[in-house]
Every structure is written in C-alpha cells, then in structure tokens.
Amino acid sequence: MNLEGYTLQLILKEIENGSLSPEDINEFYYKRSVDLNRVLNAYITLLEPEKSRAEGDLKGIAIAIKDNISTKGVRTTCASKMLENYIPPYDATAVSSLKKHGGSLLGKTNMDEFAMGSSGENSAFGPTRNPLNREYVTGGSSSGSAAAVAADMAPIALGSDTGGSVRAPASFTGIVGFKPSYGAISRYGLIAYANSLEVIGILGKSVDDVNILFKMIAGKDPMDSTSVNVELKEKNISKPKILVIKSFVELSADEVKKEFYSSIGKLESAGFEINYADKFSLTDYMLSAYYTIACAEASTNLSRYDGIRYGPKVESAGNWRDYISRARSFFGPEVKARIMMGTFILSAGYYETYYLRALQLRKIIKQEFEKIISNYDAVYVPTMPVLPWRIGNAIEDPKIAYAADVLTVLPNLTGSPAISLPVGKVREFFVGGQFIGLKNEDMKLLKVAEIAEKVLQVKRSGRN
Amino acid sequence: MEEIKVGLEVHVQLVTLRTKLFCSCSSDYRGKPPNVNICPVCTGLPGSMPTLNRKAVEEALKVVLMLNAKPYETSYFFRKTYFYPDLPKNFQITQYDKAGGYPLAHDGSLKLSNGKTVRIERIHLEEDPGRIYYEGSRATARYSLIDYNRSGIALIEIVTAPDMSSPEEARDFVERLTTILSDVGINVKDYEGALRVDVNVSYAGGERVEVKNVTGAASVEKAIVYEMFRQKTMYEKGIKVVRETRAWDEKRRITIASRGKEFEAEYRYMPEPDLPPVTVTESLVQKVKDEIGGSQENRYRELINDGINEELAKKISSDKDLFNIYEKIKFYEPSLKQLAANVLANEISYLKKRYSIKTLPEDVSGLAEILQNYRVIPDHESVVAYLKKWMEGEKVKVSLKTVSAENLHDDIMQIISENYDKIKNLEYNKKFEFLMGILIKKFGKDNKKILVEELTKVLNKTK
Numbered sequence: 001m002n003l004e005g006y007t008l009q010l011i012l013k014e015i016e017n018g019s020l021s022p023e024d025i026n027e028f029y030y031k032r033s034v035d036l037n038r039v040l041n042a043y044i045t046l047l048e049p050e051k052s053r054a055e056g057d058l059k060g061i062a063i064a065i066k067d068n069i070s071t072k073g074v075r076t077t078c079a080s081k082m083l084e085n086y087i088p089p090y091d092a093t094a095v096s097s098l099k100k101h102g103g104s105l106l107g108k109t110n111m112d113e114f115a116m117g118s119s120g121e122n123s124a125f126g127p128t129r130n131p132l133n134r135e136y137v138t139g140g141s142s143s144g145s146a147a148a149v150a151a152d153m154a155p156i157a158l159g160s161d162t163g164g165s166v167r168a169p170a171s172f173t174g175i176v177g178f179k180p181s182y183g184a185i186s187r188y189g190l191i192a193y194a195n196s197l198e199v200i201g202i203l204g205k206s207v208d209d210v211n212i213l214f215k216m217i218a219g220k221d222p223m224d225s226t227s228v229n230v231e232l233k234e235k236n237i238s239k240p241k242i243l244v245i246k247s248f249v250e251l252s253a254d255e256v257k258k259e260f261y262s263s264i265g266k267l268e269s270a271g272f273e274i275n276y277a278d279k280f281s282l283t284d285y286m287l288s289a290y291y292t293i294a295c296a297e298a299s300t301n302l303s304r305y306d307g308i309r310y311g312p313k314v315e316s317a318g319n320w321r322d323y324i325s326r327a328r329s330f331f332g333p334e335v336k337a338r339i340m341m342g343t344f345i346l347s348a349g350y351y352e353t354y355y356l357r358a359l360q361l362r363k364i365i366k367q368e369f370e371k372i373i374s375n376y377d378a379v380y381v382p383t384m385p386v387l388p389w390r391i392g393n394a395i396e397d398p399k400i401a402y403a404a405d406v407l408t409v410l411p412n413l414t415g416s417p418a419i420s421l422p423v424g425k426v427r428e429f430f431v432g433g434q435f436i437g438l439k440n441e442d443m444k445l446l447k448v449a450e451i452a453e454k455v456l457q458v459k460r461s462g463r464n
Numbered sequence: 465m466e467e468i469k470v471g472l473e474v475h476v477q478l479v480t481l482r483t484k485l486f487c488s489c490s491s492d493y494r495g496k497p498p499n500v501n502i503c504p505v506c507t508g509l510p511g512s513m514p515t516l517n518r519k520a521v522e523e524a525l526k527v528v529l530m531l532n533a534k535p536y537e538t539s540y541f542f543r544k545t546y547f548y549p550d551l552p553k554n555f556q557i558t559q560y561d562k563a564g565g566y567p568l569a570h571d572g573s574l575k576l577s578n579g580k581t582v583r584i585e586r587i588h589l590e591e592d593p594g595r596i597y598y599e600g601s602r603a604t605a606r607y608s609l610i611d612y613n614r615s616g617i618a619l620i621e622i623v624t625a626p627d628m629s630s631p632e633e634a635r636d637f638v639e640r641l642t643t644i645l646s647d648v649g650i651n652v653k654d655y656e657g658a659l660r661v662d663v664n665v666s667y668a669g670g671e672r673v674e675v676k677n678v679t680g681a682a683s684v685e686k687a688i689v690y691e692m693f694r695q696k697t698m699y700e701k702g703i704k705v706v707r708e709t710r711a712w713d714e715k716r717r718i719t720i721a722s723r724g725k726e727f728e729a730e731y732r733y734m735p736e737p738d739l740p741p742v743t744v745t746e747s748l749v750q751k752v753k754d755e756i757g758g759s760q761e762n763r764y765r766e767l768i769n770d771g772i773n774e775e776l777a778k779k780i781s782s783d784k785d786l787f788n789i790y791e792k793i794k795f796y797e798p799s800l801k802q803l804a805a806n807v808l809a810n811e812i813s814y815l816k817k818r819y820s821i822k823t824l825p826e827d828v829s830g831l832a833e834i835l836q837n838y839r840v841i842p843d844h845e846s847v848v849a850y851l852k853k854w855m856e857g858e859k860v861k862v863s864l865k866t867v868s869a870e871n872l873h874d875d876i877m878q879i880i881s882e883n884y885d886k887i888k889n890l891e892y893n894k895k896f897e898f899l900m901g902i903l904i905k906k907f908g909k910d911n912k913k914i915l916v917e918e919l920t921k922v923l924n925k926t927k
Contacts, residue, residue, distance in 0.1 A: 070511040083510065090504050092511060191510040195737035225515050225740050296734055300543045303554035304508045308610065324547050346545075346732035351563055355734065 003028050008061070008155045008209040015059045022052045022060030025155070029062060029106055033153040040129045042147040044077055046107040056102020057216060063098060064154035066145050067108040068115055069200065070189035071095055074105060078191050079123035080113045081330040086310045092189020093224065094158060094200050097217040106154050109144025113332045114302065115160055115193040117141050118168050118404045119389070122334045127391050130173060132428045136388040139172030141165040145203045146173045156204040156213055162194050163290055164383075164408025166201030167420035171383035171432025174422045174458075176449075178202045178210040181440045182415035183228040185214075186221030192301040194294035195226075197412040207421065207450040214442070228440065235444045239271045240377045240451060242435075247279035248381040248407055259424025259431040260382045263456055267380075270455040274380075277372060280410075282365045287402060289365065290409040292345055292358035299342025302335065366414045373416075373438055378448045381407055383420040383432035410436065417442040419449045422458040430458065467669070468692050470634045471626035472684070473662040476645060477592065478523045478618040479655045485591045485618035486514030486557065486739075493613035494656065498597070506616035508552030513738045516541075520589060520618040521742060524568055525752040526648040527620055528587050530759070533572025535744045539588070540565045541736040549608060550594040552615055558590035559742075560733050568620075568742065574644070576628075576636045583625035589742075592617040626664065626672075631688035634663065638681035643782040647760045651785075654822040663687055663712075667695035671707040675719045678712045687712045691719055763787045770794070772805045779809040785824050786813060792828045793835070800835045807835065811851050821855050830860035837862040840875060840907060863908050872907075872918045879903065880922070896923060 001024055003011070014020040026049035037043050044067050052060030065071060068078045070088035072095075077083045091099070112122040120128040120143025128143035130136040131151035138147045142159025146169030149157050159166040161179035170177025178201055185200040192198070200217070202210040214232075221227045244264060249257055268274050307314040307327035314327045331339070345354045373379055385407055411418035416439050423433035435452065437445030481491050487505035504512035528535055542560040559567040567588035574582050594615035598605035622641070628634045638661060645652055645659075652658040661684050666672040673695065678687045695705050710719040760781050767777035767790070780786045786808045793804040815821065834841075834850045841847050841862060854860045879902055880887070887895045896919065903915045 068511075070509075076510070078510070086510070088504075088509065088511070090509075090512075188513050189511040192738075223515060224513050224738075226738060297737055300545050300555050300732070300734060303545055303547065304510070304552065306547065306549075306554060308549060309507055309509070309552065320547075320549065343732065346734050348730060348732075351733070356564065 001028055003155075004152045005205075006152070006155065007205045008212060009206065011061065011155055012059060012212075015054050015061075022054050023049070026052060026060070026062045026104070026106070029152075029154055033107065033148065036131075036151055036153055039134055040131060040147050040151055040153070041110055041126050042128055042144040042151065042153055043107040044079060044110050044125050044144070045075055047074065047105055049106075050104060052104055054102075056100070057212075058098065058101045058103035060102055060104060061155060062104045062106035063213075064106050064109050064145055064148045064157035065095060066111055066142050066157070066159045068111060068160055068191040068193075069095060069158055070191065071105060071108065074108060076108060076191070077125070078114045079111045079125055080332065080335065081124045082305050082311055084124070084312060088189070090189065092200075093186035093221045094217045095189065098158075098213075101216045103216075107148075109142070109148055109157060109159075111143055111145075112141035112165075113335050114191070114298070115141040115162055115165055115198070116298070116334050116338055118164065118401070120144070120147075120169060121391060122332060124332055129391065130388055132173060132430075133388070135390055136429075137172065137391050139169035139384065139388065141169075142177075142201070142203060143169050146170055146175060146177070149173070149203050149205060150175050156202065156209055159201045159203050160190055160193075160198055161201040161412065162198035162294060163405050163412050165198075166203060167383050167408050167418060167432065167434060168404070170203055170420045171422075171430065171434075172388045174430035174432075176204050176207055176210055176422075176453075177420045177432075178204075178214065178446070179411060179418045180214060180218065180442050181228070181230055181417045182412075183224075183226045184218050184230045184417070184440070184442055186217075186219075186224040186227045188221055188223035188227075192297070194297040195301065196297060197290070197294060207419070207446060207453045210419070211446050211450070214446070218442075230440045230442050233443060235447045237377060237444065237447050237451070239273055240448045241273045241275070241375070242267065242378055242380045242448075243275045243277055243372065243376040244380050245277050245280050247283050251283075251406055252382045252385040253387065255387060255426045256382050256385060256431050259426060260433060263423035263431075263433055264380070267452060267455055270451075272452070272455075275376065280368070280372070282361070282368060283406075285361050286365060286409050286413060287406055289358045289361040290405070290413060291341075291402060292354050293362065295338045295342035296345045296355050296358075297342070299339045299346060302331070302339055305331070362413050365410070369410065369414045369416070370438070373436070378435040378437050378445055381434055381436070383407060383434040387426055387429050387431070407434065415439045417445045419445060421449055421453055421456075423452075423456050425458060468629060468688075468695075469626040469666045469672075470628040470631075470688055471664040471672075472622075472624045472628070472634060472637060473664070474622040474624075474638065474641060475660045475662070476527070476620050476622065476650065476652060477655065477658040478520055478620060478650065479652065479658050480523055480649050481517065481520055481618050483517055483519075484616035485517050485520050485589065486616055489616065491617050493617065496613055498609070498611035499613060501613045502615070506552070507612050508554075514557060514736070516739060516742065517618065521568070521744065522748070522752055522755075523618075523648075523650070524587070524589050524620045525744065525749065526756050527622070527645065527650070528569040528572065529749070529752060529756060530644045530648055531572035531574055531584050531587065531622070533569040533584055533587050535569040535749060536566040537744055538566065539568050539742045539744070541589075541739045541742070542733045543736050545732040548593070549610055550596050550615070552594065552612060556591060556593065557736050557739070558621075559588035561586055561588075563733055565733070565735065568744070574624075574637060574640060576633055576640065578633070578636070580627070580633065582627045582633075582637055585623045585625055587620055587622050590619050590621060591615070592619050626666070631685040631692065634688050635681045635685035638684050642681065643760065646783060648756050649784065651822070653817075654820070663691070665691040665695065667692060667705065668699055670695060670699065670705040673705065673707070673719075674709045675712050676709060676722065679714070683712065683714060686717055687719060690717065694719065767805065770801055770805075772802065776805045776809040779813060780805060783813065785816075789824050789828060789831065793832060796828060796832050797836070800832065803835050803838055804831075807838075807851070811848055812855065815848070815852055815855055819852070819855075824855060825857050830854035830858075833860050833862055837906070840871065863911075872914065873922065875906075876903070876919055876922045892923065896920075899923075
C-alpha cells in the first residue's frame, strides 16, 4: 500500500467505502516517518500506532502535532533544551477536540525553538530538511509539520502561526497552510510565544483538507477567554473579488514576483475580479510593530522557565540569582535574543517609546486593513518574498532575517484569517500565494482559496 | 515628636470565594497537604491560560462600595514580572493604574475612630503567590520547598494615601477595615494570613520606607513604632534615610533590610494578553449594592432602637455573626435581649477570639437556657464554661448543683412576691407544693434537696 499524495479527504473516503483501514493508514505513515525522519528530521517524537477503530469524523487517523501544543503524557519540547523532558499532564483543547473526533497522535513535529524563527533551523533537535530539496530549509516555525505533510509522513498536521509560522513553511514545501482568525481555535495548551498574535493553524495537502480539520477544532473554549465562535457554515462565492497590494508584491524576489503575477493572470481568466492597490501605507511599520509586540510578550511568557516544576535539572548554586541564571541558560541563542529584546522593550522608560507605540501602530494598521478589505473577498499577495535558502546559510543580520516575515505578519497584527497555497513553481520549489480575509470570515476565505486552488492546479511530482 | 506619614497597602484574601482567581481549583488551602489544590493554570504550566472568576469581581466590588470607592467601568489585568520561587510564572497577574491600565476602583475613603478620613487611592484584584517552606529554619534547611496551594488565590489590594500620622491611626485603620470586611462576610480574622499589610512610613518628610508583609492590626502598629524610632534615630544622627524595602520580623519585632530590593523599580508591567478587560456595569454595581444592604450601619441602628447602649451596639453590629445570634435570641425570648447583648458583646465575643471559633451555632436554645438561668448560675466561671460548651456546638443543660443558699433566699422571696395573690389563701402544704414546682422548673431537679431546705426555712419564717 502506498498513500503518497493522498489527501485527508481521500483517505476518509477510502475508509468509509471499506478499501482502507485506519490501522493500515497509521501503519503506513508511521513506517514512512521512521524511514524519512532520519534525513528530514520532521519529528521530534514519533509514537507507535495504537489500535484504532474507524470511529468519529476522523475514523481513528493519526495526525502530526507541532511540538509546542501540549499533549497529555507525550513530551512536548518546543524544540528546546529547556523542555527536553517535559511531559504535559493535560491535552491542549485542540488536541482533545481531535481525539473527540476519533483522531489520534502520530507524533510531535520539529520546529524553531519556542516558535521563534522563519526557517526551521533554530531547533535544539537540529534543522528540519525540506522534502523538495534536503539541502534547503523548510521554512518555519512549523517546519516539521510542513515537512511531514509534504513528504507524506502525515496526512495532515497542526502548527501554530504567530507571524507566518504556518504559512511560511507551507509555502516553502508546496502545501496548504491555514492561519485562522485570532481566537477561532482555542489556544489553551499552545505553549505561548506571543499570545495576542498567535493561533493554532493547520497544514494539509489541500484547501478541503484544512477545511475539514478546521471545523472539528474551531469554537469558543471556556479555558481560553480570547477564543470566539466563528461562523462555520460553507460560503458560496462565484466570482471572488480580490485585491492585490502591489507594494507587497514588489518586496518579493524576481522569480517569486514572476510566478505570482502569472497566477493572477490565471485567476483573472477564470473569472476572479482582480483589483489593485498601489500600497498599504503602513507597510514599513508592520515588522517593527510585530517584533516589538512579539518580543515583549515572549519575554514575560518565557519567564516561567526556571527549572523548578519542570525542565532540566539545575545544579544547586546556593543563591537564587545564581540558580535562575543557570536554569535559564538552557534557551537557544534566538530565544535568548528575543527575551532580551522584550525585556528591554518593557523596561521603565522604554515601555512608552516602544511597546505602547507598537500597540498604537497595530490599532492603526488594523483599521486601515479593515477599510481596504471591506470591498473585497480577500487580499492576495505572495506568502514569502523569497524562495527557500540553503540550510546553514543563515542570514546573519537579524534585520534582514526578520524581513522574510514582511508579507506574513499583517494577518497576525489584524487577527485576520490567511491561507497560503502553492500558486507557481520555480525549479524544485513552489511559490506560495496568500489570501487574507476579514476577521472571523474564515469560511469565506476558505471558499476563495478552494476556488483558486482548482483554477491554478499547481502540480507536484508524486502527487495525484 | 516630628511628624510621620503612614500609607498602607492592604492585601485581603477574598475568603468568601470557593475557587481561585484564574482557575477552578479549591481556595481552601489552610491545613491541607502541600500541592493538592493545583492545576496547570495555578502552577503556570506551559500553555495554560488564566480565565477570570467573575465571582471574585463581585466580592471585590462589595469592599469597593463599602469603602466608598468608585469602580472603573473597564479595568485591565497586567503582568508584573519578578523572579521569585513562589511565583510559578515569574510574573504576577495584577491590575495596574499606569501604562494605560485602570484598577478595579479608585478614590475611596475610610473614617477612623478619631473622625479623621483616610483616602483610599485605589483597589485592585490580583493573585496570591505560592508559599515557600523551610524544614526547620531557613538557614539550616537543605531544601526550599514550595507549596502552590495558595498560588492563584484571589486578593484585593487596598492602597491608601499617606494620611495616617501615628501608629495608632494605622492600627485603627486596619481594625476598622477588618470590621467592614466582616460586614460583607469576609471574616479575615478567621483565616490566618488572610490580611497582610505593606506599611509605608516616612519620618520628618524623609524618604519613605516600605515594610512588607505585616499581618494583623497589632503588628502594623508595632512595625510602625519600630520604624518610627529607627528613622528618628537616624535622623538625629544625621544619617539620611534611604528609600528601601524592609521586612517585618514578627518574632523579634523589628524591621530588617530586605535583600533583592534592587528589582523594585523594574516590574516590566505589560497588559495580560490572555485576559479580556474587566467590565463593571451599572447593573452589576446595583446587584452588589443590594447584596450588601444589611450593613453595619443598619445593624447598629436596630440595636439602639432596642434600647441597647451604644458601646454594646457598636460591638455587636461590627460582627455579623454576633448580630445574627442577638436577633435569634430576641425572637426566641424578647425579654432576654438586654442580657443577650451584654453576653454577646463581652463573654461570647471574647471566647470567639480566644478559641478562634469561626461561626457560632445555628441553634440558640442552649444559649437561651444559659441566659434564662444566668442569675442563678453561682459564678462567672461557670457562665463562661456553659457559653464555651454552647459555642462548641455541645448540648447545654444548666444544672445548679452548686446553687448557694444565700442566693436562693432572694430568689424564693421574689417568687413568693410575684405569686403572692395565688398563694396567699393556700394552706402550707399546697403553698409549698406550688412554690416547689416553680423552683424545680427554674433550678432543676438536681437541686431539689437544697430547694426544699431553703423553701422550708423561708416559709417557716413567714408563717
């Protein structure tokens, strides 16, 4: 049996008509994952398949979960030395929802440490390798979830998206990555990096696949006060009205730009109504606002890692200060850098200069975005301004490294849903295009993406 | 003496809540084995999120209204970051009045016994940290042990202006506050460590010194007295008092310089992104107002109307529990109300404190029995013993084995005079039988022998 290229939708159909059993499916993904993980390093923890019955909407199928989502009894590392042996005593709400729908756990996927990174290289467990070319990065931070889906090591996966962490790796590996509206999926159990920006997202082989899973785990959760009920009814749109923000496209590399514009042509001839805005006036401030808020929140979120209740054993050092600095030496360099930036940003005297200003900027960005999108079904821009780079060719200057997020942070600042799908091909890689919708109109956005996916029909080798 | 200025930050546990502020763990942590009332939220496990206990807002609002403070329509939770082993997230979720934040309420006041008004700057909600235990002493213990049962317990912090100018005024403030709290059911006296005070003292216009973690009104007074003289001594020697944080050592009754004062200024406050703002609507305020309708003021007035003197009325009205018992006795036997007020304000109130009896029994028949026989119980010690028995929930039957002949004589004379019309025409035996019936009813069969003796004596004399 070979399930290469199978979508979740197809698998569920095959179970329903009796041609596949969940055992066979889980066995296939597990074995393939064991084999491929040696080279791709997509999983930090792989679980041997348990006996499962074809029950619930998910019919016993095992799913990959990013390793910053708490799983009861299964270690959850955040790809950090700090949580190397941490076993949560509880399931994240999204995980218990999956289980309630008959899903099970295939494994915990590799990522940038504490979701901080855009390449998948900042992991204490080593970088995830891109299935399209193993010398290249997968994108991050949900690197393992993307690689697992792209390499048929999982039928579908959960990730998290703080500033593009689902969409970036989806774009770099040629799959679909969905970041729902802020609060659409409960964050309870998602190990926080930047609470006000992030959301659990879904990485799958098709828009239908992420749609199926989204409807199972979306909804208000009493354990997460920021969660909301978004409408889950399928939407009907015949001719999507799309707005392309030119200044976003212009930030991209030539090969990305070329493929992206050619996808616009295809969409237009298929009946999409394409409109253009020259620029989004706050483009230059998005990254600053994003990194200021993210680092500030991260610095307090990560203050709890002190080695007392969990985490690596710290040799007793006599006094508390000494102890705490030893305990916190287990963080990787990128995490330390962001904690330090956040600590600085929140310090007396700088709070107003940086943090409050970033919050104000975010408010203005949100207002402006809502204004420009109000006449359209979605905004359409490239997901990543560049193609994947070689592992190890890490961009030394963080200002340039962080610029890779320039096209993805907007929906996190505004809380809008966004979805990346392959819209073009350059050599072995794909160019990802990103549709951004209005907050809480996730189903409308999924509909637009579904239509676009059908129109564009980007083929990949070994894929049906 | 030079002028001192005292301001207080009073931390009060909302002991009326059954669960913690941000999770559904039980708030009943006293006397429990360590780390039994805990969950991912109150131990700060990765991925856990706080959710607000709405009941805490209501309980806090009761105090807000009693202190004439004004609630903000919208207030916010902030993270206050400092690293300490008992703080599982290494930040405390609290409310803040700067950086765009608003606390639960502002601008209240409390009147002291001497008529002076102390301004209350703000009242806010926050979570209690866990507790550190040392086996033996801190110096010799091999480990620091942490108990998170207290972690996440709901607190309100009441911040006053520096309006008190003597240790006695500060003590009075805490005492009056305690009364107001018990008035809305928050009986902090019944829960160890439920009221903790940070005291700010400045002498002769000098820098203010904060003394942290003082428990109880008496200690507040002592800590200020100590601090006043410490600062005075420095002042007189020409040493500048520096702004610092000190700790109150209850055993040695001194304040000591705290370590780690350097992170004082740098709490890196930021809004808590996992909690929506707290909204206090007018209808919520009205609901809370209705709930606290039976205030001390009303109780006091009722007692005065009953003819109870001011001193007793003040004492009884300050404790809801005492007042409830008074009302029950009044209903049970109206003629006992004056005596009941006396006993409640004195003996019962004393015993309650002495034996830390939290709530008085529902059933007042035992107390009524004691009060009805009050006059004939031979000594005060026995009265107290009976009262204690009743307060501990035991059955009380007053037996007067020790009733003395001396007292009995007067009682018999009174009974005779009260019933004179009924007995004046009866012959000796009938008269004896009739009076004996009344005496047995009053003093119990146990005393039959002495009753017979004394009644015989009296009747023989009056023959």
